[in-house]
Amino acid sequence: MASPSGSNSMYDYSFKILLVGDSGVGKSSMLVSFISNHFEDLTPTIGVDFKIKHLRVRGKKLKLTIWDTAGQERFRTVTSSYYRNAQGIFLVYDVTRRETFTNLSEVWAKEVELYSTNQDCIKMLVGNKVDKETERAVKREEGIAFARKIGCLFIECSAKTRANVEKCFEELAEKILEVPSLLEEGSTIGKKNILKQRQESQKNHGGGCCS
Secondary structure, rough: OOOOOOOOOOOOOEEEEEOOOOOOHHHHHHHHHHOOOOOOOOOOOOEEEEEEEEEEEEEEEEEEEEEOOOOOOOHOOOOHHOOOOOOEEEEEEEEHHHHHHHHHHHHHHHHHHOOOOOOOOOOEEEEEEHHHHHHOOOOOHHHHHHHHHOOOOOEEOOOOOOOOHHHHHHHHHHHHOOOOHHHHHHHHHHHHHHEEEEHHHHHHHHOOOOO
């Protein structure tokens, strides 16, 4: 269940999540749908954008920093730094455009393999735009088979109707919580944040006996 996303919310873990895939597959729309509970038909992302969402999963308060990247070749100059220290990656394709599915194996999966610094990073294959079922060009079974081949989770969703959008992020977060090495990283960031907030709180309230 989602919790308020105020910037001062305390959290147990902080995770970096990436959205990758061709331009126009609906990465930004998925993100906006998840963050704000409504759909927007957005123009392509220029460079890199990110949003923050606070979630409660399995009794833990999580801060997800979700990075949305441009799918166009000319914007992909920040690639290696973008992948660094990510605990979760969504590989997104459009079920109505077969080339976006093909490019996952020919471009994006290889890029994840090359640049991801976390061997234990959780990956999820996402087929978006299932609201356009009559235009479907990639069968669900093909998605499942490819996900098995590259060792990742699989889900289909619709950013437009919001079907399975929250489930995508919640399932990914649940799987990250099951991996000790990713938890350790997320915990370190969380503890630093809590310590910083305590220090700021003391400063604001004149706290501390030895000023």
